[in-house]
Amino acid sequence: MSENPDLTNERASGTFETNAMAAVIYGSEKFAQRRREITEAISKIPEFQDSHPLVFMSREEKISEACRKLAVLSNYWNSLIDTSDEEEALHLYREVLGLEGHPLALHETMFIPSLIAQASDEQQEKWLGRAQRREIIGCYAQTEMGHGTNLRALETTATFDISTREFILNSPTITSLKWWPGALGKSANWSIVIANLIIKEHNYGPHPFMVQLRDEKSHEPLPGITVGDIGPKMAFNGADNGFLGFKNYRIPRENMLMRHSKVTSDGSYIKPPHAKIGYSSMVKVRSRMAMDQGLFLASALVIAVRYSAVRRQGYLEDKSREVKVLDYQTQQHRLFPSIARAYAFIFCGFETIRLYDQLLIDVQNGNTSGMADLHALTSGLKSVVTYQTGEGIEQARMACGGHGYSMASYISEIYGVAIGGCTYEGENMVMLLQLARYLVKSIEMIQNGKSRELGPMVAYLAENESEIDLNLGPNEYLKVFEYAARNQTWRATEKFQKLRNSGMSNEEAWNQASVELTRASRLHTRLYIMSTFINHVGSIVDQKVKGVLIDLLNVHVTYEVMDIGIYVQGLLSSNQMDLIRNQLYVSLETIRPNAVSLVDSFQISDMQLRSVLGRRDGNVYENLFKWAKSSPLNKTDVLPSVTQYLKPMMEKSKL
Numbered sequence: 001m002s003e004n005p006d007l008t009n010e011r012a013s014g015t016f017e018t019n020a021m022a023a024v025i026y027g028s029e030k031f032a033q034r035r036r037e038i039t040e041a042i043s044k045i046p047e048f049q050d051s052h053p054l055v056f057m058s059r060e061e062k063i064s065e066a067c068r069k070l071a072v073l074s075n076y077w078n079s080l081i082d083t084s085d086e087e088e089a090l091h092l093y094r095e096v097l098g099l100e101g102h103p104l105a106l107h108e109t110m111f112i113p114s115l116i117a118q119a120s121d122e123q124q125e126k127w128l129g130r131a132q133r134r135e136i137i138g139c140y141a142q143t144e145m146g147h148g149t150n151l152r153a154l155e156t157t158a159t160f161d162i163s164t165r166e167f168i169l170n171s172p173t174i175t176s177l178k179w180w181p182g183a184l185g186k187s188a189n190w191s192i193v194i195a196n197l198i199i200k201e202h203n204y205g206p207h208p209f210m211v212q213l214r215d216e217k218s219h220e221p222l223p224g225i226t227v228g229d230i231g232p233k234m235a236f237n238g239a240d241n242g243f244l245g246f247k248n249y250r251i252p253r254e255n256m257l258m259r260h261s262k263v264t265s266d267g268s269y270i271k272p273p274h275a276k277i278g279y280s281s282m283v284k285v286r287s288r289m290a291m292d293q294g295l296f297l298a299s300a301l302v303i304a305v306r307y308s309a310v311r312r313q314g315y316l317e318d319k320s321r322e323v324k325v326l327d328y329q330t331q332q333h334r335l336f337p338s339i340a341r342a343y344a345f346i347f348c349g350f351e352t353i354r355l356y357d358q359l360l361i362d363v364q365n366g367n368t369s370g371m372a373d374l375h376a377l378t379s380g381l382k383s384v385v386t387y388q389t390g391e392g393i394e395q396a397r398m399a400c401g402g403h404g405y406s407m408a409s410y411i412s413e414i415y416g417v418a419i420g421g422c423t424y425e426g427e428n429m430v431m432l433l434q435l436a437r438y439l440v441k442s443i444e445m446i447q448n449g450k451s452r453e454l455g456p457m458v459a460y461l462a463e464n465e466s467e468i469d470l471n472l473g474p475n476e477y478l479k480v481f482e483y484a485a486r487n488q489t490w491r492a493t494e495k496f497q498k499l500r501n502s503g504m505s506n507e508e509a510w511n512q513a514s515v516e517l518t519r520a521s522r523l524h525t526r527l528y529i530m531s532t533f534i535n536h537v538g539s540i541v542d543q544k545v546k547g548v549l550i551d552l553l554n555v556h557v558t559y560e561v562m563d564i565g566i567y568v569q570g571l572l573s574s575n576q577m578d579l580i581r582n583q584l585y586v587s588l589e590t591i592r593p594n595a596v597s598l599v600d601s602f603q604i605s606d607m608q609l610r611s612v613l614g615r616r617d618g619n620v621y622e623n624l625f626k627w628a629k630s631s632p633l634n635k636t637d638v639l640p641s642v643t644q645y646l647k648p649m650m651e652k653s654k655l
């Protein structure tokens with residue numbers, strides 16, 4: 001079937017090459033090209049297609065479908081991608097497995113990275129290759145039923161038995177059951193388990209252990225292990241998140257991951273070079289989250305923008321033809337700032353992935369000095385991007401009207417998966433407060449006359465306000481954001497200090513200032529996102545692409561400043577606020593002809609998108625009808641439940 005002419009016209013009005021934009025989004029022409037090649041190759045392999053739409057499947061079917069595809073994938077793996085390239089591998093996973101989770105998701109995102117970061121060279125020799133070849137399937141078991149946030153209160157124990165040189169793992173209470181780890185329930189046969197290291201009755205706190213859970217031949221749980229699935233979730237139902245308990249389960253001493261902390265055979269403990277080095281697997285995932293979430297948001301926007309360009313409803317001036325809903329200013333205001341955010345998140349994502357990779361090298365070389373900075377940055381970023389992604393996806397759903405609410409749009413699934421990120425890898429409020437600790441310390445350095453020692457990301461906290469001339473472009477908006485973040489950070493810190501100085505305990509003062517502190521963290525993070533966006537656009541060579549991204553940046557800076565209006569009242573007059581508001585409306589109009597091309601540039605395939613509304617060809621209505629007819633409820637005209645219950649009820653009522 002040919003493309004919907006409305007979309008053809010939209011594509012013709014684009015002022016730039018989508019391939020050139022994809023090269024900017026994905027960091028290089030080479031990777032953008034590889035993505036297309038991988039997508040193209042996969043589309044030719046029929047076994048990778050869904051056997052029927054995932055949204056009509058039960059959990060069991062979804063998991064089985066994911067396993068089927070993984071088995072097929074193992075035959076093609078080496079021929080489809082450069083297996084040493086993490087980004088290629090993730091693209092392949094996204095294309096073939098989609099976003100609902102699968103039995104290898106945690107193996108790739110946490111199990112292997114934990115082995116790389118936490119296992120000694122000998123341990124890597126023993127397990128890493130096996131994991132990379134997928135001879136074993138691993139997961140990351142940290143969270144317990146009773147504790148996820150407060151890691152110091154985890155209850156699982158690994159007690160060193162000097163006589164046998166083994167650790168004995170135990171789950172002493174119901175609340176100590178590991179609860180939530182992805183792929184733990186039914187798929188993984190090994191896990192990295194975080195347990196309290198106990199030697200001679202001394203608790204050294206949580207440490208990582210490599211633990212075999214299931215027999216490698218029969219896949220049956222090993223004696224001493226209780227393991228299973230935790231049941232259906234809001235989304236991610238292609239994954240078997242699990243529970244796990246230990247009863248006097250013994251593992252060799254060599255199974256404690258010993259790159260950093262060590263236990264010798266006589267039971268001596270060797271401290272790691274940094275107290276939180278064992279938390280690095282979480283930092284790794286958080287450093288990827290801006291990218292992952294940017295892509296979730298992008299997916300919802302591809303659907304909503306394409307659909308809005310083919311959906312006609314109501315009239316503007318021309319009463320002879322209904323207008324595309326994308327031409328309504330309200331629709332543009334609902335969608336375009338989110339397009340800008342999706343771009344900004346992806347740009348930040350590449351940056352934090354790069355920073356993590358560098359940190360990993362530094363730490364392996366004994367330099368842990370960058371850990372606090374990256375922890376603070378990624379804590380704030382994961383919190384802000386997950387929240388704003390959730391907001392943006394929900395707006396995208398509403399922008400699709402009634403059909404957005406149908407699973408045919410697939411937006412609800414994207415939403416469910418994306419907002420999981422507000423919780424996993426550290427609940428958002430908790431992580432904002434981690435960043436706040438860092439910000440408060442920075443203010444304390446300024447108060448103690450050590451401004452010069454501040455890192456580049458917080459140097460603005462020591463600066464004074466300057467005059468703002470909004471006609472000068474994005475950098476002036478950055479100053480507005482700096483003003484807001486600086487003011488709020490000082491205000492929140494001073495509130496905390498005042499409470500503490502009044503005699504309150506440190507903890508209670510912190511608690512009573514915490515809402516204000518989280519606000520400071522959000523503003524600081526949004527400032528970082530904006531400045532990364534501005535820097536990125538500044539570095540682009542292709543002038544057509546750059547021109548459009550400047551337009552998109554204008555949407556971003558004006559929208560973001562309007563959104564934080566309450567924090568800039570002392571800086572901007574109401575006339576200046578009106579000016580910004582008008583600039584935003586002008587920016588929406590400017591970006592309108594490029595809207596479809598901007599979302600096309602994400603190059604998210606139909607196969608991955610799984611959306612009837614977001615189809616690249618725009619042939620929505622005929623496919624919506626086809627999709628509805630394929631619903632299992634339509635297999636018969638009369639359902640057994642009607643025959644069994646409703647008919648007798650109606651018959652009875654007639655009497």
Ligand SMILES: CC(C)(COP(=O)(O)OP(=O)(O)OC[C@H]1O[C@@H](n2cnc3c(N)ncnc32)[C@H](O)[C@@H]1OP(=O)(O)O)[C@@H](O)C(=O)NCCC(=O)NCCSC(=O)/C=C/CCCCCCCCCCCCC(=O)O
Pocket residue numbers: 090093094098099105109140142143148149150151152182276279280282283288292371372375423424425426427430434437438
């Ligand atoms: C940090 C805590 C909240 C507190 O820890 P605690 O030990 O109690 O800390 P304190 O003693 O209070 O000390 C705080 C100080 O320590 C510093 N600190 C803390 N952490 C770090 C760190 N990591 N590095 C450096 N420094 C650190 C902190 O700054 C303080 O310093 P100071 O005193 O101020 O100087 C901690 O308890 C915590 O982190 N809690 C959160 C727990 C958590 O995050 N758990 C995660 C469990 S694992 C999980 O959730 C997994 C989820 C799986 C997600 C699945 C993802 C699948 C991919 C999805 C996408 C699919 C698409 C396809 C793939 C694709 O696209 O990628």
Ligand SMILES: Cc1cc2nc3c(=O)[nH]c(=O)nc-3n(C[C@H](O)[C@H](O)[C@H](O)COP(=O)(O)OP(=O)(O)OC[C@H]3O[C@@H](n4cnc5c(N)ncnc54)[C@H](O)[C@@H]3O)c2cc1C
Pocket residue numbers: 106140141142143146147148149150179180181182236241420423424425426427428429430433
């Ligand atoms: C989809 C998904 C996948 C997951 N995968 C894994 C996995 O693979 N492996 C794994 O180990 N775990 C996994 N988890 C668990 C996840 O990491 C935890 O649920 C998360 O860290 C939050 O911890 P919690 O559940 O204890 O929340 P809680 O800490 O109980 O949060 C409840 C409320 O208390 C508040 N709160 C808690 N502490 C504080 C504080 N100090 N200050 C202020 N407010 C506070 C929170 O902000 C929140 O509002 C997964 C979770 C989900 C949803």
